[in-house]
Amino acid sequence: MIERYLLRYFLAVIDQGNFSRAAAHCHVSQPTLSTGIAKLEQMTGAALFMRNNQRVELTAAGTRLMNHARRIEREFNLAEQAVAKEPGGAPLRIGVLNSIAGDVIARAMVLTGLDTGIMVELLPGNERELLARLDSGRIDVALTLVRGDKSEAIIDDGYGVALSATHRLAGRDEIAAEELASDPMIVRRHCEALSATSRHFVACGVRPHFAFRSTNDERVMQMVAAGLGVTVMPMSYRWPGMARARLKDFELRRSIGLLYGARAENMSGEAAAIISAIAQALREAHAQGIRSEESP
Template structure:
């Protein structure tokens, strides 16, 4: 069992795709598939359930996962220590951060990175998803934390979440077990602006439900969405992982049906353009993607 094979295993497990894992590891997909098959023969059990659309861990894969993270993490830590001792890794890592980054596993990943590579400065740039993605395309940012998927990027999922409805607690809808998109659209709709990475996901969900998508108030600041709901303006659709949406007696969080799941990830340009600090960050074992709601 080789460390590189375990790294491939982790990539497939985290990306839930052999194609995306190959792009992340900068190898051809057949090489990933061959290594996984070899590992499965060595262990005597299948590690992934495969069909035409999804790749998921089996019970054996789940059992291997923590051991793979421990081994690859130890190797990365050893490399990092000697890189730091010899001063080989310096420079700046520039990451764009859209809304919701504080609820993701990115802060924990950056904490690990800082301990291993204290000579690298980290620049965090806040902004709307559209402008941050453009900066990654242009090379002024190494990576960006936004909703996925986007073509032409490698990515690592850091949050799995779903959209919820925020309703004023004194309204009848607050007592519902769930709200349909028809019911949500009957009230003035408060949600993210068109420059948010979640906007296309919401628009698609409404189109699939054949319900008109007509936001009356658009803001990427969830705190403002909450205040508008509390003021009786309408119903908001927001990320379930958003900070502050629970614990406010004026607001009730209600599930939406059909569910609108989404993922947020660290994205970077595919191909041989990555900076040394970014490659070092991507070599670290990622903390498990946060799940704010049941899938």
């Protein structure tokens, strides 16, 4: 019989992309996780991963097992929720894309009044992590990038340059990458547009000095406002002392919306009010960004 922890190790390798991150995610050592995967391969009689120095990829057998493993893990989570004896019921678990501004979520919590009678858990993550958690039942709703028709889109957001309000180009509606050739760049390492941004600057012949790298957007905006460098981020982001402008010829956009798990498919009452408040706060932040862009 295949034990549940082996399937969790297996799914963690898929979701995290390699064995070391999967081990950290599962709170075990890498040798322990590797031994577990080897045991699972022995039990199934097939290699599940193709390994190299850069990444791991699923074999055909691994792909077949993945579909069953995700379904089993989801059923386990639903069973645990069904028998949970928590005061006030199970908490509403909301996954939030790392690159959504933190003040938007904070504003949403203010709009709900935090007096809803149910507990809320916010779990940040990148797009892949949130989809995996949603699929396995570890979160109820994901506020994330949405694609296709299986989602409830809230906003469509573009990207632009963020620079200090005292920068020589502050006040411009649009800035070309070439005009930033002499400026240090701050890298938002978690941004889903990072690769596209890098390609755009390289195509424009700009190879900036990187003054700071971070996955913390609030810290990035503090450094931008202080004049340490410039960066590219969604236009809905605002910070005191930070100016915004469109990045010329950079047309990439993103849609942010809601994806629902099984427990949240028929959400109503206080839980639905919290989700509506988050959507409203996101729309307001986006509208404020649009008004700022259109201001003379």
